[in-house]
Amino acid sequence: MRIPLTILLAVVLSTYAFVAPLSDDHVVDANADAPVHFSLFVPIVAKSDTVENVTQFLTSAVPLVEAELKTVQWYAVKYTNFSTPTFAIFDTFRSEEGRVAHLNGKVASALFDNADALLDGAPGIKPANILASKVASKPDTGNATAGLTVGLTIPLTAKPGQVNATREVLVSVLPGIEQEALTVDWYALEFPDTNSFAIIVFFAIEEGRDAHLNGQVAAALFASAETLLTALPDVVEFEVVAVTIK
Numbered sequence: 001m002r003i004p005l006t007i008l009l010a011v012v013l014s015t016y017a018f019v020a021p022l023s024d025d026h027v028v029d030a031n032a033d034a035p036v037h038f039s040l041f042v043p044i045v046a047k048s049d050t051v052e053n054v055t056q057f058l059t060s061a062v063p064l065v066e067a068e069l070k071t072v073q074w075y076a077v078k079y080t081n082f083s084t085p086t087f088a089i090f091d092t093f094r095s096e097e098g099r100v101a102h103l104n105g106k107v108a109s110a111l112f113d114n115a116d117a118l119l120d121g122a123p124g125i126k127p128a129n130i131l132a133s134k135v136a137s138k139p140d141t142g143n144a145t146a147g148l149t150v151g152l153t154i155p156l157t158a159k160p161g162q163v164n165a166t167r168e169v170l171v172s173v174l175p176g177i178e179q180e181a182l183t184v185d186w187y188a189l190e191f192p193d194t195n196s197f198a199i200i201v202f203f204a205i206e207e208g209r210d211a212h213l214n215g216q217v218a219a220a221l222f223a224s225a226e227t228l229l230t231a232l233p234d235v236v237e238f239e240v241v242a243v244t245i246k
């Protein structure tokens, strides 16, 4: 009996990945089929005269992030309203191991090496679990932002006793998000061991943002806010600086 080479290879590779977590990141990702459940949200505050420098730094980080096997999606954004943190990085992983590898990787170390010169304080790193996501963007190496232009973050704080209900509502709106043609990438996040959640959402065109904010999902979330949340959510706008999608 002959076993096709591709099957044999797949079996050998998956067995190897399973029994031998590799020290060399670049051979195979043992978690390649796992959902993206792990993430980091990293607000960054530039100094008043280093906004351009930080923009350049984030754009220049793209090839380094692309080389990180276990970093799946990586987004760098610049807030429209500078009274909030100036920038944020949001990135996703299929495993805790991938998240740790990123934190020990070249981009993170370059960011910390440049923190004194470029930033107003060290970046705060917030690990978050991804409760639900829609990722419709595609890898586009010819485009520094994978075609995404603008987005929103919506931080949410659940009332004590409403943490589970808030989590359930965020998961339950995903089918509605899937129906929103102009909503490209959407993530519902939970910051573990806090009452804090967030939505982060990306659009290719400005009209997508307006349609999302005026859509049924936003209406449903705002309708449940009084029951679930400590305050009505702030909607924070950003523009997209750099993206890698795998």
Ligand SMILES: *[C@@H]1O[C@H](CO)[C@@H](O)[C@H](O)[C@H]1NC(C)=O
Pocket: 050, 052, 053, 117, 118
């Ligand atoms: C920021 O960029 C400008 C222009 O390239 C440069 O002159 C300046 O030295 C940079 N500042 C820092 C802190 O790197």
Ligand SMILES: *[C@@H]1O[C@H](CO)[C@@H](O)[C@H](O)[C@H]1NC(C)=O
Pocket: 081, 082, 083, 084
């Ligand atoms: C920027 O944020 C401040 C404080 O949150 C708010 O008062 C102001 O209206 C915002 N400006 C814009 C243009 O959104």
Ligand SMILES: *[C@@H]1O[C@H](CO)[C@@H](O)[C@H](O)[C@H]1NC(C)=O
Pocket: 142, 143, 144, 145, 146, 147, 148, 149, 204
């Ligand atoms: C990247 O995509 C955006 C949004 O579709 C577009 O505005 C921009 O021109 C593109 N840039 C390049 C270099 O193709």
Ligand SMILES: *[C@@H]1O[C@H](CO)[C@@H](O)[C@H](O)[C@H]1NC(C)=O
Pocket: 161, 164
């Ligand atoms: C919340 O959910 C967790 C696990 O899903 C459960 O153990 C806990 O009892 C729930 N808490 C409330 C207040 O329902």
